[in-house]
Amino acid sequence: MRPPVQRYRNILDFALSSLLRRKGRNLALICVYTLVVFVLASLVFFVQALKREARELLVHAPDMVVQRMVAGRHDPMPAAQAEAIRAIRGVEEVQPRLWGYYYDPVYGGNLTLMATSDTALAADSVWIGQGVARTMRVQEGDMISLRGYAGLPTLFTVQKVLPEASELVSSDLILMSPRDVRSLFNLPEGLATDLAVTAGNPRELPTIAAKIVERFPDTRPILKSEILRTYEAIFDWRGGLMVVVFASAVLSFIIFAWDKATGLSAEERKEIGILKSIGWESADVLLLKFWEGAVVSLTAFLGGVLLAYAHVFFFSATLFEHALKGWSVLFPRYRLVPALDGYQLTVLFFLTVLPYTAATLVPIWRAATVDPDAAMRS
Amino acid sequence: MIQLAQVVKTYQAGLATPFTAVDGVSLDIPAGKLTVLKGPSGSGKTTLLTLIGCMARPTSGRIHLHGLPAGTLLQLAEGDSLEITSLPERFLTAIRRRTFGFIFQQFNLVRGISVLENVMLPTYPTGEDRRFVEARAIERLEGLGLSRHLHASVDRLSGGEAQRVAIARALINDPAVVIADEPTAHLDSRLSEEFMDLMGQFKAAGRTLLIASHDPIVYGSPLADAVVEMRDGRIVAGP
Numbered sequence: 058m059r060p061p062v063q064r065y066r067n068i069l070d071f072a073l074s075s076l077l078r079r080k081g082r083n084l085a086l087i088c089v090y091t092l093v094v095f096v097l098a099s100l101v102f103f104v105q106a107l108k109r110e111a112r113e114l115l116v117h118a119p120d121m122v123v124q125r126m127v128a129g130r131h132d133p134m135p136a137a138q139a140e141a142i143r144a145i146r147g148v149e150e151v152q153p154r155l156w157g158y159y160y161d162p163v164y165g166g167n168l169t170l171m172a173t174s175d176t177a178l179a180a181d182s183v184w185i186g187q188g189v190a191r192t193m194r195v196q197e198g199d200m201i202s203l204r205g206y207a208g209l210p211t212l213f214t215v216q217k218v219l220p221e222a223s224e225l226v227s228s229d230l231i232l233m234s235p236r237d238v239r240s241l242f243n244l245p246e247g248l249a250t251d252l253a254v255t256a257g258n259p260r261e262l263p264t265i266a267a268k269i270v271e272r273f274p275d276t277r278p279i280l281k282s283e284i285l286r287t288y289e290a291i292f293d294w295r296g297g298l299m300v301v302v303f304a305s306a307v308l309s310f311i312i313f314a315w316d317k318a319t320g321l322s323a324e325e326r327k328e329i330g331i332l333k334s335i336g337w338e339s340a341d342v343l344l345l346k347f348w349e350g351a352v353v354s355l356t357a358f359l360g361g362v363l364l365a366y367a368h369v370f371f372f373s374a375t376l377f378e379h380a381l382k383g384w385s386v387l388f389p390r391y392r393l394v395p396a397l398d399g400y401q402l403t404v405l406f407f408l409t410v411l412p413y414t415a416a417t418l419v420p421i422w423r424a425a426t427v428d429p430d431a432a433m434r435s
Numbered sequence: 436m437i438q439l440a441q442v443v444k445t446y447q448a449g450l451a452t453p454f455t456a457v458d459g460v461s462l463d464i465p466a467g468k469l470t471v472l473k474g475p476s477g478s479g480k481t482t483l484l485t486l487i488g489c490m491a492r493p494t495s496g497r498i499h500l501h502g503l504p505a506g507t508l509l510q511l512a513e514g515d516s517l518e519i520t521s522l523p524e525r526f527l528t529a530i531r532r533r534t535f536g537f538i539f540q541q542f543n544l545v546r547g548i549s550v551l552e553n554v555m556l557p558t559y560p561t562g563e564d565r566r567f568v569e570a571r572a573i574e575r576l577e578g579l580g581l582s583r584h585l586h587a588s589v590d591r592l593s594g595g596e597a598q599r600v601a602i603a604r605a606l607i608n609d610p611a612v613v614i615a616d617e618p619t620a621h622l623d624s625r626l627s628e629e630f631m632d633l634m635g636q637f638k639a640a641g642r643t644l645l646i647a648s649h650d651p652i653v654y655g656s657p658l659a660d661a662v663v664e665m666r667d668g669r670i671v672a673g674p
Contacts, residue, residue, distance in 0.1 A: 064562035071552075071559055078547035324546075331543045332556070334490055335604065336532030338525060341560040426524075428492070430485040 068341060072348035087357050094361025094409050101401050102369040103377060104292045109396065111288040114226050115281055119253035120262055122279045123269055133248040138273060142254060145268050147261040153249030155238045159203060164192045172235040180234060182216035188228030190218045206243040326424050333429030342425035343418065350417035354410040362402065370395040437464040437487055442496030444482050456482040458668035465660070466502055469634060469644040473654045474665035480647035481616050487645065488535045488614050489527040493520055500534065502611070532557065536605030540617035542597045544589040550576065551585045554603045575603040595626040602633065612643040619650045627652045634658060
């Protein structure tokens with residue numbers, strides 16, 4: 058082996074044996090450090106995975122939704138306006154949609170009721186999301202009761218429980234026929250909740266939206282990109298909220314690490330003096346301490362990232378789900394698609410490993426650059 | 436040979452309470468001989484050893500080393516001379532590593548690691564192949580009767596054993612000069628005599644020995660070729 062390589066190896070070996078010599082202190086440091094990386098990495102992975110999930114789910118959403126506004130609030134709109142909007146150049150399809158919210162006083166949850174024209178759905182039957190099935194403790198073939206606008210209960214047969222893969226958006230969903238939605242909410246024929254608009258060329262959407270507002274001033278077009286942006290803002294906000302919650306833990310770690318990193322014990326100082334007196338240069342001592350810091354921070358980084366990966370992608374971020382998935386009674390239960398983003402990992406690395414390694418080197422540099430006899434006498 | 440000319444070492448120079456530990460010392464230390472620095476605590480012996488051993492720089496004065504080994508960073512030929520006081524740290528370290536072996540009063544072994552690793556420590560930054568270093572370290576330790584303790588932690592050694600480990604470590608790079616600071620301070624008379632016997636062997640092998648001590652077993656030893664007496668940082672009696 059070439060001398061420079063062997064030199065690095067020798068010093069790395071000694072760094073590892075030095076870490077083992079102070080294993081109690083170093084293990085405590087690695088545990089706390091790992092915990093901080095785990096929390097931060099979990100948040101980053103989870104928020105990014107949710108945003109990615111939302112993006113993928115919205116691929117099949119309509120390009121634009123047009124709602125009617127009355128006194129600044131969303132109001133049912135005439136389904137006939139669909140024809141007028143379809144006539145706008147660039148519009149490919151306009152689909153009136155029927156949906157609404159239903160508060161279930163028994164389970165204390167808000168459900169989303171939506172009409173589907175899928176012919177597979179039988180009359181007086183519903184398809185329900187996983188969250189609804191869990192909360193109401195029902196399965197396919199069971200009956201559920203929903204109270205209509207007049208307070209009278211209506212019975213529906215659960216024909217299907219929607220697949221787990223779509224749970225992020227379908228957890229609280231109940232799909233039923235348009236006729237059932239109208240009768241439950243007392244929505245007259247000819248009115249729709251909103252209109253789903255599809256454009257031939259998505260680049261024309263802002264122009265189409267402007268034309269719709271010009272022609273129907275009481276409407277509000279909402280673009281898919283705006284929905285996506287809102288989702289991302291919500292997830293970012295929730296992630297930020299969690300960071301604030303964990304800020305005290307992060308701060309405690311910073312104080313702990315700073316104290317450990319910047320304060321050299323008398324024993325460490327003496328050891329540096331011994332090493333210098335027996336022929337080690339300042340650069341050798343710095344390399345030794347760099348290895349020690351790097352081993353601690355890289356171990357904590359890898360441990361924290363791996364734990365966070367398992368936590369988010371295998372255990373659906375159990376620790377953070379209440380804060381990050383929503384505040385509803387019907388928490389969606391789903392498994393995110395495992396994926397790692399190099400950019401996120403790099404940012405995490407720079408935020409956790411580099412500051413620690415740099416902080417350890419400052420006091421070492423101060424101790425290592427004095428004459429060996431001074432380091433030994435101090 | 437090592438030559439010192441008007442060497443002064445002042446700590447905290449320029450501050451309110453400067454302290455001159457070595458005050459205008461001029462001395463010739465012959466090669467292959469045993470020179471003893473004698474004097475009470477605080478007389479400047481240890482400071483003088485650290486200056487000669489390139490562990491610190493004098494405040495003023497010159498130190499010349501003659502007969503240096505070839506191949507240091509300065510690309511010296513075998514036997515070249517060098518004035519060391521103005522050299523940068525890197526060169527001082529290279530000279531210290533190849534020329535001097537130190538035996539400290541407190542032994543200064545690194546706690547928590549094995550005897551063998553302690554002895555090998557000085558060679559780590561050289562990048563020398565570990566197998567050769569290990570073989571040499573074992574040979575040195577066996578020569579000093581420590582073959583039973585190769586893998587024992589240094590924390591478990593007796594004073595005499597710890598000192599022999601320190602001696603093995605001082606010899607690992609095969610230095611021309613062995614410097615010992617109060618080597619018998621923590622040893623009883625029998626172990627002190629044994630230590631001097633070892634010094635006799637090193638001297639017979641052609642090494643230059645420089646020992647600071649106020650132990651009569653050391654400065655009264657027939658092995659001592661020169662005894663230099665120091666007090667208050669100055670030489671008060673000498674060769």
